[in-house]
Amino acid sequence: IILLLTCLMTSSTNAGEKLLIVGEEFPPYNFIENGQITGIDVDVATAVFSRLNVDFEFYICPWKRCWAMLKSGKADVGLQVSKKNNRWFHVYFPDTPVWHADFYFLTNQQTKARYDIRRFEDVKKHQLTVGIINGNSYHETFWDAFPFQDQKKRRYHQQLYSVTTAEQLLKMLSSGRIDVFPIVKTIGLYTTKKLKLPNITYYDFVLFSKPYPNVFSRNSTFKTEQYPSILSLLHAYDKELIRFKQTPEFSDIIKKYEQP
Secondary structure (H helix, E strand, O other), X not given: OHHHHHOEXXXXXXXXXXXXXXXXXXXXXXXXXXOEEEOHHHHHXXXXXXXXXXXXXXXXXXXXXXXXXXXHOOOOEEOOOOOOHHHOOOEEOOOOOOEEEEEEEEEEHHHHHHOOOOOHHHHHHOOOOEEEEOOOOOOHXXXXXXXXXXXXXXXXXXOEXXXXXXXXXXXXXXXXOOOEEEEXXXXXXXXXXXXXXXXXXXXXXXXXXXXXXXXXXXXXXXXXXXXOOHHHHHHHHHHHHHHHOOOHHHHHHHHXXXXX
């Protein structure tokens, strides 16, 4: 029941071959509102693929399921996927990311008042509990600071606490069940306001930055007369995304979601 409640699909209205686009819920980039899938990434993908005359549908679910669908070819495109070495075997990365993200440590008022955190080593020294989203890649500097106990078995560092969604971690952060949460500041603060969690704040320094492109499954079976392979669609998408990012419409999409 929980999985059914956390997943939602929406589709374009045109009939014919459809591209399945998957993503996890990360407002304001991908999220469900009033039963509809929306967000910055969703609006950008809608604009670009519509210009390419491609029929498509979106599917929002936890990241582990998204990745499994991309690896198997059950999904064709993944929204907001960071580059990682082992992902090159399963997906194609376009040259152009949709956006770049700065990660910050979100925390609660009590933790910030008690600890002066300026780097990963400070978190380790004070033995603070770090919330993470299960399956997310983060950054090599993060994993250097908090290495796996057993990477093959996905046993995280003892200071890490993993769950499936950012909303869960923000609620835990507000109640003091975890101490810090590395997340894109835009996403974290947007979701905090949406959830009405007044106890959330952040440490004002950038942990790391990452580009976020939309990726294309190497095992995709998507094929049309105009695009005989997923790779041909990727090349067309890359060119159209570059053009679209120079338009006022792209800027308007960003402004639309600045506040929840």
